Amino acid sequence: xxxxxxKDRRIHIRTxxxxxxxxxxxxxxxxxxxGNDSVKLIRPNRDDVWxxxxxxxxxxxxxxxxxDPDRLRVxxxxxxxxxxxxxxxxxAFARASELMAGVIAEHGKEAVTIYIGNPAAHNYSISRYTGxxxxxxxxxGPIYSAGTIDQWPKNLTCxxxxxxxxxxxxxxxxxxxxxxxxxxxxHASQGSLLACPDVLGELDRVRERGKVVxxxxxxxxxxxxxxxxxxxxxxxxxxxxLAVVHVLFEEGLVDVGHLHDRLKNVAxxxxxxxxxxxxxxxxxxxxxxxxxxxxxxxxxxxxxAVWYAxxxxxxxxxxxxxxxxxxxxxxxxxNLDTEGGLMWGKPIAWSATLKDRGEPIEFGRFHxxxxxxxxxxxxxxxxxxxxxxxxxxxxxxxxLVTVAGxxxxxxxxxxxxxxxLPLLDCMISIDNALNETTRHADVIFPGLSxxxxxxxxxxxxxxxxRSAGKWSPPLFEPEDGRPGEWEVMIRVGAMMGGIPxxxxxxxxxxxxxxxxxxxxxGADPAVALAACxxxxxxxxxxxxxxxxxxxxxxxxxxxxxxxxxxxxxxxGIDMGPMVPRLGEIVAHEDGMVDLAPPYVIADIPxxxxxxxxxxxGLLLVSRRHVRSxxxxxxxxxxxxxxxxxxxxxxHPDDAAQTGVFDGGIARVSxxxxxxxxxxxxxxxxRPGVVSLPHGWGHDKPGTRMSVAREHAGVNNNVLAxxxxxxxxxGNAAVNGIPVEVVPA
Ligand SMILES: Nc1nc2c(c(=O)[nH]1)N[C@H]1C(S)=C(S)[C@@H](COP(=O)(O)OP(=O)(O)OC[C@H]3O[C@@H](n4cnc5c(=O)[nH]c(N)nc54)[C@H](O)[C@@H]3O)O[C@H]1N2
Ligand SMILES: Nc1nc2c(c(=O)[nH]1)N[C@H]1C(S)=C(S)[C@@H](COP(=O)(O)OP(=O)(O)OC[C@H]3O[C@@H](n4cnc5c(=O)[nH]c(N)nc54)[C@H](O)[C@@H]3O)O[C@H]1N2
Ligand code: SF4
Ligand SMILES: [Mo]
Numbered sequence: 001x002x003x004x005x006x007k008d009r010r011i012h013i014r015t016x017x018x019x020x021x022x023x024x025x026x027x028x029x030x031x032x033x034x035g036n037d038s039v040k041l042i043r044p045n046r047d048d049v050w051x052x053x054x055x056x057x058x059x060x061x062x063x064x065x066x067x068d069p070d071r072l073r074v075x076x077x078x079x080x081x082x083x084x085x086x087x088x089x090x091x092a093f094a095r096a097s098e099l100m101a102g103v104i105a106e107h108g109k110e111a112v113t114i115y116i117g118n119p120a121a122h123n124y125s126i127s128r129y130t131g132x133x134x135x136x137x138x139x140x141g142p143i144y145s146a147g148t149i150d151q152w153p154k155n156l157t158c159x160x161x162x163x164x165x166x167x168x169x170x171x172x173x174x175x176x177x178x179x180x181x182x183x184x185x186x187h188a189s190q191g192s193l194l195a196c197p198d199v200l201g202e203l204d205r206v207r208e209r210g211k212v213v214x215x216x217x218x219x220x221x222x223x224x225x226x227x228x229x230x231x232x233x234x235x236x237x238x239x240x241x242l243a244v245v246h247v248l249f250e251e252g253l254v255d256v257g258h259l260h261d262r263l264k265n266v267a268x269x270x271x272x273x274x275x276x277x278x279x280x281x282x283x284x285x286x287x288x289x290x291x292x293x294x295x296x297x298x299x300x301x302x303x304x305a306v307w308y309a310x311x312x313x314x315x316x317x318x319x320x321x322x323x324x325x326x327x328x329x330x331x332x333x334x335n336l337d338t339e340g341g342l343m344w345g346k347p348i349a350w351s352a353t354l355k356d357r358g359e360p361i362e363f364g365r366f367h368x369x370x371x372x373x374x375x376x377x378x379x380x381x382x383x384x385x386x387x388x389x390x391x392x393x394x395x396x397x398x399x400l401v402t403v404a405g406x407x408x409x410x411x412x413x414x415x416x417x418x419x420x421l422p423l424l425d426c427m428i429s430i431d432n433a434l435n436e437t438t439r440h441a442d443v444i445f446p447g448l449s450x451x452x453x454x455x456x457x458x459x460x461x462x463x464x465x466r467s468a469g470k471w472s473p474p475l476f477e478p479e480d481g482r483p484g485e486w487e488v489m490i491r492v493g494a495m496m497g498g499i500p501x502x503x504x505x506x507x508x509x510x511x512x513x514x515x516x517x518x519x520x521x522g523a524d525p526a527v528a529l530a531a532c533x534x535x536x537x538x539x540x541x542x543x544x545x546x547x548x549x550x551x552x553x554x555x556x557x558x559x560x561x562x563x564x565x566x567x568x569x570x571x572g573i574d575m576g577p578m579v580p581r582l583g584e585i586v587a588h589e590d591g592m593v594d595l596a597p598p599y600v601i602a603d604i605p606x607x608x609x610x611x612x613x614x615x616x617g618l619l620l621v622s623r624r625h626v627r628s629x630x631x632x633x634x635x636x637x638x639x640x641x642x643x644x645x646x647x648x649x650x651h652p653d654d655a656a657q658t659g660v661f662d663g664g665i666a667r668v669s670x671x672x673x674x675x676x677x678x679x680x681x682x683x684x685x686r687p688g689v690v691s692l693p694h695g696w697g698h699d700k701p702g703t704r705m706s707v708a709r710e711h712a713g714v715n716n717n718v719l720a721x722x723x724x725x726x727x728x729x730g731n732a733a734v735n736g737i738p739v740e741v742v743p744a
Contacts, residue, residue, distance in 0.1 A: 013570035024048025039063025051197035072446035099426035111398035117405020125485035136493030153319030160597030163587030170463035177210035178302035183312020187221030188624040195464035231686035235736035238321035242276035247296035257334030268596035304340025319726030347461035349544035381730035383722035399426035409631035412720035434704035447485035470572035510535035521547025631695040634708040646713030647680040665744040692716035
C-alpha cells in the first residue's frame with residue numbers, strides 16, 4: 001500500500017463525500033494484472049484550497065467502499081421464498097412498478113410514503129433529485145426522513161426566526177476568540193451544521209486566542225481541545241441557556257450592537273428568561289449557578305464569541321428550545337452575523353432549499369393517523385413510521401420507498417419498525433447495500449459507487465466557514481447500461497405518481513426540472529437549456545454555479561464562474577471567508593429576525609415542568625466515533641478492526657452502584673426495550689449518564705454485510721421509546737432516555 005508512485009499509477013484529485021468537512025483527497029489508482037484499475041492508496045491533498053491537507057481515517061477508505069464485494073452493483077428482486085435474487089434493470093423496474101401500481105389501485109396514494117436517509121445530503125445525484133422524485137410522486141401525505149431524528153428542531157427555529165428552514169447559521173470558527181461547544185463532538189463527527197476542515201485544529205487556535213468551553217455529559221475527545229468542560233445532564237440545555245439569558249438581562253450585559261434595528265421580540269425573551277435564574281436550574285442541569293453566571297459574564301465580555309450547539313441539543317426532549325437559544329444568545333451579545341460570531345455561509349453554487357422565501361408558518365396542517373402527531377414542515381416524526389405501517393385500518397401505509405436510509409438501525413423503536421416492514425405490500429429501496437432495512441425490500445436498486453460519479457457538495461456550503469467549491473470527476477466508468485441514481489429516482493417517482501413506465505420520458509422530465517431551476521436562478525430557461533442540453537445532475541450543478549453570486553449568468557457576466565472553471569481547478573476555488581449577510585438571509589416580510597417566535601415560546605411551560613421532575617435513575621445518551629458513519633461503514637475491515645467500540649460507557653460510581661464491571665456484560669432496559677452489551681467503566685462519563693454508540697446491531701438474517709456481521713454490536717435504538725420526542729418539532733429524543741442497568 002505504501003509503494004511510491006509507479007509509472008502506471010494515476011493520481012486522481014477528489015473531494016471526500018462522507019461528511020461535512022469535504023476534505024480533498026489524492027486517490028492513487030493502479031491497473032492490476034487483470035487490466036482493471038483499483039485504488040491503491042488515498043492521501044490528503046495538500047493543495048486543496050479548502051482542506052489544505054486535512055483528512056480523517058474514513059477518507060482513506062473510499063477504495064475499500066468501492067471495491068467491497070458486498071456492495072450492490074445490480075438490482076435485487078425478492079423471489080417467492082423471500083430471497084433476494086439478482087435481476088436485470090428492466091426486470092427490476094417492471095417488478096417494482098407492478099407492486100406499486102397494485103398498492104395504488106387498491107389503497108390509493110395515501111398508502112404510499114418515502115423515507116430519505118442521511119447520505120442523500122452527500123450524494124451528487126440524490127441531493128439534487130429528491131425534489132423531482134417527490135414532485136413526480138405527488139403524494140398527498142407527508143414523508144419521513146432521517147431529518148426528524150437529526151436537525152428538525154434547528155430547521156424549525158430557522159424557519160420561525162429567519163423565514164427559511166435551511167438558512168442555518170454556523171460559527172465563524174477561524175475568527176472567533178471564544179466558543180461554547182454544546183452537544184457536539186467534532187472529535188468524532190468532524191463538524192455538523194458546520195462545514196470546516198480540521199475543527200479540532202481550529203479549536204486549538206481559538207484557545208490560543210481565547211477560550212473553548214464544551215458542554216456535554218461526556219468528556220469527549222473534543223474536551224481535550226477545550227479549556228473547560230461542563231458535564232451537563234442530558235435534555236437540560238435549554239434550561240441552562242435560559243439561565244445564561246437571565247444573567248445577561250439581570251446584569252445589564254445585553255448588547256445587540258449592530259443588530260439593534262434587526263431584532264424583534266427581545267422583550268419577550270427577557271420576560272421568558274426571568275423565570276429561569278441559574279439558581280433554579282442548577283440542580284436539574286448538574287451545573288452550578290456560579291458556573292452558569294461566570295459563563296454568561298465571560299461570553300458577554302469576549303470580543304468575538306460564538307455559542308455553537310449541535311445534535312445533543314437537537315435529538316433530545318427539548319430540541320426546539322435548545323436549538324433556538326444558541327441563536328438568541330449570539331444575538332443578545334451582538335455575535336450574530338458578525339466576524340467571529342454565528343454567521344451564514346455564502347455558497348458559490350446555491351441549493352434549491354435555500355431559495356424558498358418567507359412562506360407563512362403553519363405546522364400541524366394534518367395529523368398522523370395512529371398517534372395524532374402533527375405534521376411539521378411536511379413530515380411526520382420518523383418514530384411514527386412503524387405504527388403507520390403496522391396498525392390496520394383506513395390510511396394504513398402499504399408501500400414504502402427508502403432512499404439511502406437504514407431506519408431499522410437509525411430510528412427509535414428499531415425493533416418495531418423491523419417487525420412492521422414485512423407487512424408492506426411494496427417496499428422499494430434505492431441503496432448500495434443489502435442491510436437491516438433493505439433486506440425487507442421487494443426490489444433494491446443500487447446507486448452508482450461514489451467513485452463512479454462526479455461530486456460537488458450541495459447544501460453543505462450553506463454553513464461552510466468559507467465560500468468555496470470543488471468539483472470531482474468520476475474515477476471509474478460505471479458498467480455498461482447502468483442508470484445513474486437520478487434516473488432511478490425519476491423512474492421510482494413516476495411509479496409512485498401512477499405514471500406507467502412506458503410513458504416515462506427521462507429527457508423530457510429532466511428538461512422540465514432543469515428549466516424550473518434555471519428560472520429559479522433568474523435565467524432564461526431557453527438560454528440555459530441551449531447551454532446545458534445533457535440531462536442529469538451535472539447541469540443542475542452547473543446552473544447553480546452560473547446563476548449563483550459569482551456566476552457568469554449564462555454570459556451576462558462574462559468574467560463570472562461556470563462549472564468549467566471548477567473542472568479546470570481540481571483543487572477547488574475559494575472566494576473568501578464568511579461575510580455578514582443578514583439582509584439577504586432573513587426571509588420574513590418585515591425583514592426582522594423574530595427572536596421569540598410564538599410557536600417556540602409555547603413550549604416553555606413543558607420545560608418549566610421538567611425542572612420539577614426528579615432525575616430518575618440513569619440517563620442514556622448516544623455517541624459517534626471517528627471510524628464510523630452512522631450505520632453503514634461497519635463493513636469496512638480497517639474501520640472496525642481492533643477493540644470493540646460498541647460498549648456501554650458508565651462512570652465508576654454508577655458501575656459500583658449497579659454492580660456492573662469493566663469487561664462484564666450489562667443488561668440495559670428502558671420503557672421501549674432491552675439489550676445486553678459489554679461494559680466500559682470510565683470517568684469520562686458524568687455520573688448519572690451512560691452512553692452507547694448508535695448505528696450498530698448487524699446480526700439480522702438476510703443481509704449481505706459480511707464484515708459488519710462479524711462486529712455486530714447492539715442497536716441502541718431498541719431502547720428509544722417512539723413517543724419520546726421534542727414536542728414542537730416531533731424530532732426523536734434519543735438522548736436522555738431513562739434506563740436501568742443491571743449485570744447480565
Ligand atoms: N440513537 C441514535 N440514533 C440516531 C442518531 C443518534 O445520534 N443516536 N443519529 C441520527 C442521525 S443524525 C442520522 S442522520 C440518522 C441516519 O439515519 P439513516 O440515514 O437512516 O441511516 P444511515 O446509517 O446513514 O444509512 C445510510 C444508508 O444509505 C446507504 N448508502 C450509502 N451511500 C449511498 C449512496 O451513495 N447511494 C445510495 N442510494 N445509498 C447509499 C447505506 O447503505 C445505508 O443503507 O441516524 C439517526 N439515528
Ligand atoms: N465519524 C462520524 N462522523 C459523523 C457521523 C458518524 O456517525 N460518524 N454522523 C454524521 C451525522 S449524520 C451527524 S448528524 C453529525 C453529528 O455531529 P455531532 O453533533 O458532533 O454529534 P456527536 O458526535 O454524536 O456528538 C454529540 C454529543 O452530544 C452529547 N450529548 C448527548 N445528549 C446531550 C444533551 O442532552 N446535551 C448536551 N449538551 N450534550 C449531549 C453526546 O455525549 C455527544 O458527545 O455527525 C456526522 N459525522
Ligand atoms: S473528515 Fe474524514 S470523512 Fe469527513 S470529509 Fe474529511 S476525510 Fe472524509
Ligand atoms: Mo445526521
